[in-house]
Structure formats: structure tokens, C-alpha cells
Amino acid sequence: MTVRWGRAVGALALGGLALVGGVLVARGPEPGGIEDLWLLFGAPDRGAVDFATLMRRPGDALACPPGQCRAASDRVPPVLPVPGDRLRAIVAQVAAEEPRTELAFQARWAEEDRYVVRSEWLRLPDTVAVAIVGAGEGRSTLVLYACPQFGVLDAGGNRARLERWLDRIEGLARTEVAR
Structure with missing residues (x-):
């Protein structure tokens, strides 16, 4: 009994x-x-990212131009034929198109932004940190880092998001120049 x-x-x-x-x-x-x-478990925004000393975590994804990050990059972002301020606006447009994404931080003096992206069902937060890097007159590139707030079972979601964002950013920048 x-x-x-x-x-x-x-x-x-x-x-x-x-x-x-x-x-x-x-x-x-x-x-x-x-x-x-x-x-x-803490704020959804992971806070400032120092790309020069970044330590990779399980489930994260990094796109970084050569010489900008100590950590190994998953993809080298392209140098785009648009100035930094315009590239930043394009990134903001791409983020706004992504479901469940909100701007968490926008630097006033540096070209750095952070977004919080939530999963569909459990609304688990991931942070996407962006830094615009000048690449000469009228040209720029970016550092893009996506990482989960907790957990390592990302199932490739951050890597897929990074690829999707970079492809869309590059497409918009190149289309803009072609006009």
C-alpha cells in the first residue's frame, strides 16, 4: 500500500x-x-563581447574577418561595398525580419549592437552580437557572434542563423550597390 x-x-x-x-x-x-x-537564470542579453579575446562556447557560431578574433571562425564574412553606417542599418533590417528578435543593446559611439533571438516554443534566448569593421573607403565587413544563454543542445540553430543572416546581409548590400 x-x-x-x-x-x-x-x-x-x-x-x-x-x-x-x-x-x-x-x-x-x-x-x-x-x-x-x-x-x-540571468538576463537574456549576454552582455558585451570582446571579439579579440572571445572564448568559444558549445552551441555558438562565429563569423569573423581575419585578424579580428583570436577564436576560430566558422565563416569569414565578406567585405562589402557599403560604408559602415549603411552596413549597420542593413544588419538592423535583417534582424527586424527575423521572427522573435529584438534589439537588446545599441552602442552610441561604436558600431556594435546586440540582439536577443528567442526559440519558437520554449522562447529560449540566444544573443547575437554584431560589430561593424571598416575595410577602406566606402567598404566594410562585420563580426557576427551568436550564442545561447544556456545549454549546449543548440542543434545547429545559431550556426544556421549566422549563415542565414550573412547571406541576407550580403545580398542586400550587393543589391544596393547594383542600383
Whole structure:
């Protein structure tokens, strides 16, 4: 009888946790939703990134021009035929097109921005840090770093996002010059 009682209590406890979890997920970005739960683990924005001393983490993705980062880059970003301020605006446009993405930080004096991108169901936050790098008169490139707030089971999401953003940024910049 005691074993059955223990199993029943355990099943009720698990059911209660599942119900609470379901409510949190269903509420999503609303107050009291899953995003509030993730705040218990820290702010979704990972903070400033020093690309020169960056230490890679599991589940992250990095696109960095030669000589800008000590860490190994997953992809070398192209040098684009647009000035830095225009490239920054193009990056902002690409970020605005991405679902569940919001600007978390915009540097006033440096060309650096950070975005928080949330997964669809659990709304897990990833940070995308961007720095614009001048490459001569009317030309620029960028450093793009995407990393999860927690967890290592990204399943390639940050790498896919980095590739998608870089392809879109390059396409917009080259189309703009062709006009």
C-alpha cells in the first residue's frame, strides 16, 4: 500500500509540474510566462563581447574577418561595398525580419549592437552580437557572434542563423550597390 501511495504522489507531482510548465509556455512573452522563468537564470542579453579575446562556447557560431578574433571562425564574412553606417542599418533590417528578435543593446559611439533571438516554443534566448569593421573607403565587413544563454543542445540553430543572416546581409548590400 505504501509503494502505491508513493507512486500516486509522484505521479501527481509530475502532473502538476507538467501543468505549470504548460501554462508558462502557453503564456509565452506575457507577464508570468516562460520568459519570466528564464530570467531566473540571468538576463537574456549576454552582455558585451570582446571579439579579440572571445572564448568559444558549445552551441555558438562565429563569423569573423581575419585578424579580428583570436577564436576560430566558422565563416569569414565578406567585405562589402557599403560604408559602415549603411552596413549597420542593413544588419538592423535583417534582424527586424527575423521572427522573435529584438534589439537588446545599441552602442552610441561604436558600431556594435546586440540582439536577443528567442526559440519558437520554449522562447529560449540566444544573443547575437554584431560589430561593424571598416575595410577602406566606402567598404566594410562585420563580426557576427551568436550564442545561447544556456545549454549546449543548440542543434545547429545559431550556426544556421549566422549563415542565414550573412547571406541576407550580403545580398542586400550587393543589391544596393547594383542600383
